[in-house]
Amino acid sequence: MKTRIYITALMSLLFACSPKTAVKQTSYHESLAGYVPDYSQEAGEIDRRQPVIAQTPAEHPVSDDSEGLAKQYASFKARSENSYSTMYSIQAYSGTSREKARSIRATILRQFPGLMPKIEWRQPVYRVKVGQYYNRLEAYSTFRELKRSFPTTLxxxxxxxxxxEIDDWPQER
Structure with a gap:
């Protein structure tokens, strides 16, 4: 047993005292000259004083109907597969009680006559939501007012x- 300890101590002393060998660093260099295209002018020098203008005839008649094009583009975009947009609403209530949802809606109508709350029902939850806003920042002022009366507002x-259809789009919110 003692011999094992002595051998282990001797081995660790020998390996601990051995000099560390470092790998010699060399810089990497590779010539890419064979892969770079040669842009030198050979026979015909380009006259740089006159700009080169290509005149191509239009294949289709050109019109200045930008409003019509905007309508077509908006109509196409509305019909596309991704015809959903993310808007933000203020949720004043979320729960299973229909009576509580109705009372909160009535309270909002009394306290905030300019807001039009609506009740959504997705089984088994009733939600009272107010407004549709393009971003959270736009909804924040109304959110602060509702938060005073309804602490669970989100x-x-x-x-x-x-x-x-483009004609179905509301002109004002």
Whole structure:
């Protein structure tokens, strides 16, 4: 047993005292000259004083109907597969009680006559939501007012289906 201890101590002393060998660092250098294209002018020098203008005839008639194009683009965009947009609403209540949802809606109508709360029901939860805003910052002022009366008020994202025709789009919110 003692011999093992002595051998272990001797081995650790020998390995601890051995000089560390460092790998010699060399810089890496590779020539990419064979892969770079040669842009030197050979036979015909380009006259740099006159700009080169290519004149290509239009394939289709050109019109200045930018409003019509904007309508077509908006209509196409509305009909596309991704016809959803993320809007933000203020959720004043979320729970299973229909009576409580109705009373909170009535309270909001009394206290804040400019707001139009709506009750959503997705089984088994009733939600009272107010407004549709493009971003959280826009909803924040109304959120602060509602938060005083309803402490559980939240700003929540909603997916809104975009109108299918450009004429159906509301002009004002």
């Amino acid at each position: 700003i929540v994202p909603d997916k809104v289906i975009l109108a299918k």
